[in-house]
Amino acid sequence: MAVHFVPWDTTRDLMKEANRLYDAAGTFDCVEKGDLVAVKLHVGELGNPYYVQPFFVHDIVRRVKEAGGKPFLTDSNTYYHAQRNNAYDHMITALTNGFNMAPFIVADGLRSENYRTVKTRGILQEIEVSGAIAEADAMIVVSHDKGHELSGFGGAIKHLGMGCTPRAGKLRQHRTVGLEIDTSKCIGCGKCKEACEMDLPEIIEGKARNTSPLCMRCPICIGACPMGAIKFVDKENLCRALASAAYGVLSTFKKDKVTYVSFAKDITQYCDCVPGPGEIMMKDVGIFASDSPVSIDAAFLKMVDYKLFNDAYHVDCMLQVQEAKALGIQGEVNPEITRIS
Numbered sequence: 001m002a003v004h005f006v007p008w009d010t011t012r013d014l015m016k017e018a019n020r021l022y023d024a025a026g027t028f029d030c031v032e033k034g035d036l037v038a039v040k041l042h043v044g045e046l047g048n049p050y051y052v053q054p055f056f057v058h059d060i061v062r063r064v065k066e067a068g069g070k071p072f073l074t075d076s077n078t079y080y081h082a083q084r085n086n087a088y089d090h091m092i093t094a095l096t097n098g099f100n101m102a103p104f105i106v107a108d109g110l111r112s113e114n115y116r117t118v119k120t121r122g123i124l125q126e127i128e129v130s131g132a133i134a135e136a137d138a139m140i141v142v143s144h145d146k147g148h149e150l151s152g153f154g155g156a157i158k159h160l161g162m163g164c165t166p167r168a169g170k171l172r173q174h175r176t177v178g179l180e181i182d183t184s185k186c187i188g189c190g191k192c193k194e195a196c197e198m199d200l201p202e203i204i205e206g207k208a209r210n211t212s213p214l215c216m217r218c219p220i221c222i223g224a225c226p227m228g229a230i231k232f233v234d235k236e237n238l239c240r241a242l243a244s245a246a247y248g249v250l251s252t253f254k255k256d257k258v259t260y261v262s263f264a265k266d267i268t269q270y271c272d273c274v275p276g277p278g279e280i281m282m283k284d285v286g287i288f289a290s291d292s293p294v295s296i297d298a299a300f301l302k303m304v305d306y307k308l309f310n311d312a313y314h315v316d317c318m319l320q321v322q323e324a325k326a327l328g329i330q331g332e333v334n335p336e337i338t339r340i341s
């Protein structure tokens with residue numbers, strides 16, 4: 001479960017460096033002749049300039065074809081109302097952001113209706129896996145390492161757990177988190193309700209209250225509240241849910257049919273899903289490749305000052321990695337990192 005790594009050294013040809021990395025890590029060993037190969041990526045949100053650069057994905061597609069596979073790009077729709085919450089708009093976003101090097105198949109279908117529910121381990125008993133991912137023969141998980149308000153950081157485990165699940169699976173994970181409204185701060189202005197696509201929270205006697213099972217635990221009302229009265233609680237549960245969902249997603253693949261490439265560049269405050277990703281939190285690190293989501297995420301965290309994420313989001317980034325390992329996903333929380341030079 002070693003991790004291979006090339007630094008982000010712009011005095012070198014990074015395309016060539018990436019290919020040397022893939023060769024050393026055996027990234028395409030999971031591809032057999034005729035395999036339908038999911039290249040799982042995030043195509044970015046319109047307006048957010050930070051996502052994996054398309055020319056790297058172009059090259060990964062080329063390598064999958066050389067290995068005899070049939071590559072398709074894929075991601076799942078968002079669970080909240082945004083640019084990518086249906087397949088039509090998701091495909092337009094993919095094309096606009098330059099992802100035209102292979103067919104882009106929205107993994108969970110037009111309106112997130114295409115999925116398979118599987119049993120899993122950990123905090124969730126079962127998880128919905130997006131159909132095209134559950135049906136693929138092999139998968140290359142191409143991640144962008146960055147901060148995340150709920151889980152501290154997002155890398156390969158988050159990409160598996162959240163990114164490979166449809167709306168129902170994303171909701172299942174998000175609902176493990178709590179949402180608290182501090183009534184001593186609330187002035188009853190109703191801005192949270194105006195912003196919420198579910199028309200929540202209720203305003204009762206001049207105070208906001210949210211006990212609805214429909215609440216999606218999205219951050220919209222938190223951002224809309226002028227008093228800072230709303231906050232997430234029990235965020236650790238989402239870290240556990242990511243690992244639990246990732247275990248379920250991987251159960252749909254045969255052994256050794258999933259590999260990982262992570263780009264630690266443009267390491268932003270927030271994830272690729274939002275139009276405004278915030279500030280760059282740390283300098284560019286490099287590209288990682290591994291056959292383990294546990295090892296590849298742990299390698300990134302080991303190489304950066306991840307306490308910056310912990311302090312910013314009040315959740316321990318390592319928790320999702322430790323939980324994935326505890327559930328039995330292969331890999332090491334303290335992996336050996338082989339630098340390609």
Ligand code: SF4
Nearest residue numbers: 196215216217218221
């Ligand atoms: S988290 Fe807030 S904005 Fe999102 S659904 Fe719940 S009440 Fe609405």
Ligand code: SF4
Nearest residue numbers: 186187189190192225
């Ligand atoms: S936006 Fe904030 S202050 Fe206004 S009603 Fe909602 S919770 Fe209360």
